[in-house]
């Protein structure tokens with residue numbers, strides 16, 4: 481199949497590459513010409529394990545191409561996939577301007593009947609709006625091509641995106657007729673051993689499923705974070721509670737980690753968007769409002785642990801920070817808890833020495849104007865002379881750190897672990913003050 485993917489971000493580039501890997505002819509298009517230039521040299525614009533190799537492989541086989549010429553992308557394919565960003569507007573609703581601008585250009589450039597697949601995360605009813613825009617522009621042009629609209633939300637996880645895309649646990653497709661269903665089935669059949677993993681539903685349900693899934697995951701995180709605060713004052717240990725809960729097959733072990741609160745490019749905006757969608761129809765999603773509130777509180781709660789340790793005196797202190805990306809395996813800094821924490825440390829007069837294995841380039845762009853923030857490739861260097869270490873992202877290399885070296889480099893032997901990557905008993909034995917999440921100090 482000839483597919484044009486519009487938008488070469490985390491979703492568009494990964495899915496486009498994976499469709500090429502399965503033998504389709506894929507043209508990835510973006511309005512960002514620099515990004516396309518880099519892609520044409522085989523350079524991925526962001527870090528995702530294995531992606532650059534797969535891009536190079538498929539480009540060399542002439543199945544994967546890149547262009548900044550949107551018209552060419554729209555004309556040359558039978559299927560157009562919309563994978564542009566859908567950020568939050570100021571009021572929490574979804575900014576659909578990128579999606580709608582693509583819809584306008586599809587209308588302007590469409591030269592035959594086409595399948596238009598919406599991969600971006602969009603509120604229920606958006607696919608219909610996309611089709612209406614395309615048809616309006618087609619009418620204005622005096623042409624009458626058929627638009628087969630499909631909702632096909634993406635569930636990949638940054639850091640494990642290729643695996644998720646090549647071996648999806650499930651594919652959700654919203655279609656309007658059997659013919660489109662067959663086309664989508666043929667497209668996804670090479671990705672699944674068992675086609676029952678491809679769920680065909682109506683378009684509205686497909687759009688809603690994406691938000692429902694992200695909202696559920698965010699709910700689990702906030703639920704555990706709230707419980708972790710109870711654990712801290714009652715003597716229970718959140719990690720043991722998590723283990724016990726997770727052994728129940730009705731609950732399952734995933735997404736039960738207490739921490740510094742969720743971040744990233746999806747959960748914060750998608751939770752907000754669903755709350756807003758409900759509000760627009762006169763309904764309040766009280767559970768999700770609490771999920772958001774608990775998430776904000778959790779960032780503050782973690783910060784307060786540091787502040788309290790230093791008796792409210794952060795002025796002049798130097799904080800070493802391990803981890804900037806919102807989670808391991810990615811360089812994505814969107815809504816990263818580390819950035820919020822840095823802001824707070826600076827506000828209270830501290831300096832920050834931060835290290836991250838992958839996200840430094842992006843962090844430099846965001847923080848270069850901040851004279852009180854230093855960024856380090858080596859996570860040991862970031863410790864030198866620091867008053868405390870704060871762990872914000874659970875990169876595997878941090879787990880294997882030489883703790884004696886950590887102790888020797890820090891001015892005070894204190895670690896605030898926002899991801900519970902170490903065992904409190906071992907840390908105590910090593911002589912650290914170890915303050916983690918959901919455990920009484922010293923547990």
Ligand code: NAD
Pocket residue numbers: 486487488489490491492509510511512515550563564565566578581582599600601602634635636637638745746
């Ligand atoms: P992104 O911001 O990384 O990339 C979007 C890309 O679209 C950018 O390169 C931008 O230049 C390009 N673009 C914008 N307008 C364009 C236009 N008119 N024509 C061509 N290109 C255009 O976004 P992302 O993280 O890939 O997310 C895309 C969508 O997928 C969002 O709706 C997001 O919620 C959803 N999603 C993201 C993830 C994730 O982990 N990042 C996972 C699942 C779903």
